[in-house]
Amino acid sequence: MILFEVVLSGVLVGGMYGLIALGLNLQYGIARMMNLAYGEALMGGAYTAFWFFMLWRIDPLASMLFSVPVAFCGNWLIYRYLLSPLIRRAANQEILEADTILVTFGLLFVFQGLALVQWGGEYRGYTYLAVPIDLLGATVALNRLMAFVAAVVLALALYWLLRSTRLGGALRAIAIDPVAAQLVAVDVPRLSALAFAAGGAIMAAAGTLVSMFLSFNASIGIVYTLKALIVVIMGGVGRMLGCLMAGLLLGLAEALGAYLVDPGLTLAINFALFLLVLLVRPQGLFSRG
Amino acid sequence: MQRRTVLKGGASLIGAGSLPTIARAQAPKSIRIGxxxxxxxxxxxxxxxxxWSQYKLWAKDVNDAGGIMLKKYGAKVPVELIDYDDRSQIEEAIRLVERLILNDKVDLVLAPWGTATNLATAPVFNKYEYPVIHFTASADRVAQLGPRWPYSFWALVQPKPATAPLATMVKKLTTEGKIKGRVAIMHVADQLGVEMAAAMQEACKKEGVEIVYFKSYPLGASDLSPQIREMMALNPDAFFAFSYPSDTFMVTEQSHVLGFSPPIYYTGVGTPFPAYAAKFGAKKNGVLIYGAVDSTAPGQKEYRERHKAMYNRDVEIGSIGTYATMQILQKAIEQVGEIDRKKIRDAIAGGTFETIADVYSFKGQLHQNAWAVGQWQGDEVVAVYPENKRGAKPLMFPKPKW
Structure with missing residues (x-):
């Protein structure tokens, strides 16, 4: 019975990993921007939920009506005014990648610094939907279950969007070859900006959900950026279901490792798995390329 | 011959006449502290x-009062802070401390934050003979380093004295038949967590207390429910987590959800934070805490008000302790009456200091009989162990069910 409960908590944590990686997959996999300030959207979503809840007793889920559009517009502006000039002047993809990493690395400190000045450095957290739910005889927290469901729904929706719609086809074309996509009348700058902005918006939503069960502070963003990056690379850049699967795999490995081997080794198991994937399938577990 | 005497006399007259004026004029414009x-x-x-917030608040308090009294000059001298950001990098912290001492030529230096950074910069302070009272550092090693680092003072409770009262408490409750005395220990795999857990294990062994669970988890873990479930299956009645803030919050919430509520429940760093109180409300009642301050200490109430006015937020006990180290430094300076680092060091080493957190006295540069264990009782953090100290309140047992 304990084993089943352990597997279940692993699956829930894995879903959260998948959720935080989906947005980065849009930004890096489709818009081709390695955004190191990606996690700051999560920090923003988490703070919005926290302050709305603490100051005005607004439901954290409702706070997404504010934080998600703001993150969308903010990320769109970043893409349009900070990253687009880099695309125009870069001679090739390598130079572009180096430039964006430097710019977004700087952005990371700007956002982190602003949050530190504004809200101070202390840990924040609130209690919302921390109620036990009986799931097939095991007890799980409702807030964690919700993050998991959101991850699955979002991953399926994105998968469907990319596979079965005209817009998705255009986005996939950009992911494969932005120059060729332009030749077949895909509006590359506009759609890339859209994918980038949507990635940020998803991360803000993830921030809201994660803030319900994990505490956070002004410098938490980079932690999630790195975690998301591992998941994206493991699952395959641009693969939405792969991303979810990789997240689940990591979560399960952590929980089972903690229970069967030793909790102190979860991080080691995580990175061992990542190394293994890099060695055996460097293109990602669920990539056809 | 006569002329000479006159000259001498004149010279000495001039000298005598000007001496006090020179001494008064020499009082420094400010005491520069980096x-x-x-x-x-x-x-x-x-x-x-x-x-950082406590250094700023202390400087404001001192300067609002006109400065620190330096007897040698018969004048109050304001303090001037020179601050650098070490960007959480230990090498950077070491470089900056040297820069403060060698380039900025500050009069005094203050301790950085965190056990690792304090241990890494201590050799620099001692090399240049700058007295420093370290607060946010806890490692049993510092007891042995005392003679090698005569300018470093350690004000926080160290792992052994921090955990010994816990084992004694479990032993006592077991003997009284109130609990079965089955102890579960989990700790973060970081220096403080490792040292605290090891010290606790040793203390339990000494008291003959049974440990049914003893495991670590990595810093930044995002789920501790598998561990909690495993512990629940072992049915412990005393739980100790030597944790850091984010895991303190997480393990507490997950214990609520899973219904893990042993009558002794202890968590580490973060438990006394205002954010913890805001998050858990009445459920915090009865939770035991790593470290404490004497809530009846003179001046603490006024300090809390000044803190609230400056930062618009409540204070946690670590801040109170840090502010107390500044009070010790200030009293030592006033006692010496000038900026003589050797004399200031000796004043700290030999004195007894009443502060807003505790009465401090150092032996081998280690604060003796430091507060080890606190507890949430109602909406207040009270000091529980060592129980023979002024301000200690009796243990609330059992912790109410969540």
Whole structure:
């Protein structure tokens, strides 16, 4: 019975990993921007939920009506005014990648610094939907279950969007070859900006959900950026279901490792798995390329 | 011959006449105090709320009162802070401390934030003979380093004295038949967690207390429910987590959800934070805490008000302790009456200091009989162990069910 409960908590944590990686997959996999300030959207979503809840007793889920559009517009502006000039002047993809990493690395400190000045450095957290739910005889927290469901729904929706719609086809074309996509009348700058902005918006939503069960502070963003990056690379850049699967795999490995081997080794198991994937399938577990 | 005497007399007259004026004029414009703490990077949150904010508040309090009295000049001299950001990097902290001492030529330096950074910069302070009272540092090793680092003082409770009362408490409750005395220990795999857990294990062994669970988890873990479930299956009645803030919050919430509520429940760093109280409300009642301050200490109430006015937020006990180290430094300076680092060091080493947190006295540069264990009782953090100290309140047992 304990084993089943352990597997279940692993699956829930894995879903959260998948959720935080989906947005980065849009930004890096489709818009081709390695955004190191990606996690700051999560920090923003988490703070919005926290302050709305603490100051005005607004439901954290409702706070997404504010934080998600703001993150969308903010990320769109970043893409349009900070990253687009880099695309125009870069001679090739390598130079572009180096430039964006430097710019977004700087952005990371700007956002982190602003949050530190504004809200101070202390840990924040609130209690919302921390109620036990009986799931097939095991007890799980409702807030964690919700993050998991959101991850699955979002991953399926994105998968469907990319596979079965005209817009998705255009986005996939950009992911494969932005120059060729332009030749077949895909509006590359506009759609890339859209994918980038949507990635940020998803991360803000993830921030809201994660803030319900994990505490956070002004410098938490980079932690999630790195975690998301591992998941994206493991699952395959641009693969939405792969991303979810990789997240689940990591979560399960952590929980089972903690229970069967030793909790102190979860991080080691995580990175061992990542190394293994890099060695055996460097293109990602669920990539056809 | 006569002329000479007259000249001599004249010279000495001039000398005597001008002596007091020279001495008065020589009082420095300010006492320059430098420090490097983390204002960015992963240490920034802790450093800002516990350390940096207290240095600023103390400087404001001192200067509002006109400065620190230096007897030698018969004048109050204001303090001037020179601060650097070590960006949570230990090498940077060491470089900046040297820079403060060699380039900025500050009069005094203050401690950085965190056990690792304090241990790494201590050799520099001692090399240049700058007295420093370390607060946010706890490692049993410092007891042995005392003779090698005569300028470093350690004000926080160290792992062995921090955990010994816990084992004694479990032993006593077991003998009284109130609990079965089955202890579960989990700790974060970081220096403080490892040292505390090892010290606790040793203390339990000494008291003959049974440990049914003893495991670590990595820093930044995002789920501790498998561990909690495993512990629940072992049915412990005393739970100790030597944890850091984010895991303290997480393990507490997950214990609520899973219904893990042993009558003794102890968590580490973060438990006394205002954010913890805001998050858990009445459920915090009865939870035991790593470290404490004497809530009846003179001046603490006024300090809390000044803190609230400056930062618009409540204070946690680590901040109170840090502010207390500044009071010790100030009293030592006033006692010496000038900026003579050797004499200031000796004043700290030999004195007894009443502060807003505790009465401090150092032996082998280690604060003796420091507060080890606190407890949430109602909406207040009270000091529980050592129980023979002024301000100690009796243990609330059992912790109410969540």
């Amino acid at each position: 420090y490097a703490v983390a204002l960015s990077g992963p240490y920034a949150p802790g450093a800002q709320s516990t350390t």
